[in-house]
Amino acid sequence: MNRFLIERHIPGVENWGPDQLKAVARKSNSVLHGMGPEIQWLQSFVVPGRIYCLYLAEDETLIREHARLGGFPCNVVTKIGGIMDPTTGAG
Numbered sequence: 001m002n003r004f005l006i007e008r009h010i011p012g013v014e015n016w017g018p019d020q021l022k023a024v025a026r027k028s029n030s031v032l033h034g035m036g037p038e039i040q041w042l043q044s045f046v047v048p049g050r051i052y053c054l055y056l057a058e059d060e061t062l063i064r065e066h067a068r069l070g071g072f073p074c075n076v077v078t079k080i081g082g083i084m085d086p087t088t089g090a091g
Contacts, residue, residue, distance in 0.1 A: 001040070003083075004063050006053040007076035012046045021046070024072075031070040038062055 030043060039057040057063050060077050067074035 001038070001058060003058040003080035004055045004060065005059055005078045006055060006063060006067075006074060007078075007082055008051040008067075008073045009049065009075045010050050010051055010052065010073060013046055014052055016046070027070050028066070028072070031066055035062065035069075036065060039066055 028041060032039060039055060040060045042054040042056060043053050044053040055063055055066075060079065063077050064074055066072075
């Protein structure tokens with residue numbers, strides 16, 4: 001599967017409380033369950049006005065379909081070409 005970074009523009013999202021975030025996560029999980037194993041949500045990061053999400057999926061079409069079914073914005077989808085971290089430079 002490929003890794004994708006999704007940028008969702010949601011004004012004021014940084015002010016959402018735990019209940020709002022929980023409700024959106026539950027909706028996302030429900031949609032993903034119905035879509036099958038070809039798409040997986042790994043993690044999301046909430047920043048002012050945006051949520052950045054990391055997903056595994058066969059292709060961008062599945063990412064956009066998940067957003068459509070869930071009613072989530074899907075402003076930018078970027079296929080991740082590689083990953084690095086501090087261990088990449090070790091040795």
